[in-house]
Amino acid sequence: MAADERPTPPPELDRVDREALEEFTKRDAATLRxxxxxxxxxxxxxxxxxxxxxxxxSDEADAEPYPDGVPERATVSVTEIAGTEYDYYQWREGDEIRSETVRR
Structure with missing residues (x-):
């Protein structure tokens, strides 16, 4: 490959992978290494x-089931309030954002 010829990314990459690689091409050689x-x-x-x-x-094997009414695509975060931990579920239904908090 000539010194001025840019390498070609692997063909099996999806759009997200290609976008990430494109961002890396803007970095210096030390950062890339x-x-x-x-x-x-x-x-x-x-x-x-x-x-x-x-x-x-497996992460899936360790995952606890979602409560009834909470879709599996919901984002889950853990919050501690007054020493008690809660799972905070948040998801979108159409234009609305729904949430549910459940004590762990």
Whole structure:
């Protein structure tokens, strides 16, 4: 590859991946090397997780079910009020934003 020829991204990337890569092309070489090293570590971590014998590591297996009336696409955050933890669910129905708070 010539020094002035920009590398071509892998063809199997989706739109979001391509947009992320486009943003990285604006960074300096040192930052790209740091990000590359980090991504290698993340890939190794994911491979270790996927190869683990214990199936309970899966985020979905650990997830608690949503309360009745709360769609699975709701965003969940944990809030602590006066020493008590609550799950705060928030989702959109049409133009309205709905929410529900449930004690943990």
């Amino acid at each position: 740091e990000v590359s090293a980090y991504l290698e570590e993340v890939a190794a971590w994911k491979e270790r997780r996927e190869g683990a014998d214990d199936e309970s590591i």
